[in-house]
Amino acid sequence: MNRREALRVAGLAAVVAAVGAEAKMEEQYMNRLEMKPKNPKKLDKGELKHTPLITLKEKDSKGYTLVEILIGQGGIVHPSTQDHWIDFIELYADGKLVGKSTLEPEISRGAASFGLKLDNVKTLTAKSGCNLHGIWTATHTL
Ligand SMILES: [Fe+2]
CATH class of the missing domain: 2.60.40.730 (SOR catalytic domain)
Known part of the structure; x- marks a missing residue:
């Protein structure tokens, strides 16, 4: 592998790692909004x-x-x-x-x-x- 190919492979590896990290972040998304019922006396x-x-x-x-x-x-x-x-x-x-x-x-x-x-x-x-x-x-x- 020459230097140019090595850089290309390293670049692809960085892209794959970034996409993987983004996918992992999406997997770990948690809704942390405080929710309130519309009518506390009559919950839907x-x-x-x-x-x-x-x-x-x-x-x-x-x-x-x-x-x-x-x-x-x-x-x-x-x-x-x-x-x-x-x-x-x-x-x-x-x-x-x-x-x-x-x-x-x-x-x-x-x-x-x-x-x-x-x-x-x-x-x-x-x-x-x-x-x-x-x-x-x-x-x-x-
Ligand atoms: Fe739920």
């Missing part, structure tokens, strides 16, 4: 599919209450496929982040549980991230 089907459902379960002997968060309400379960899934769930107690789960597509659905001492907590807020449809929030007042 897409809003029901994404809005976290916060349920308080039993309190253990040490005073921790199990807080369950499911993504999807009204019998609707958010999908979990390679190109559309809930990638994280966060839980806030009175505005402070107290737990976060990172979720993988297909094997995990939008669900998480956290054990919290709720004695002086007034509100719980759950946030969930859908890679396509943004970040959805629900608040539970204690």
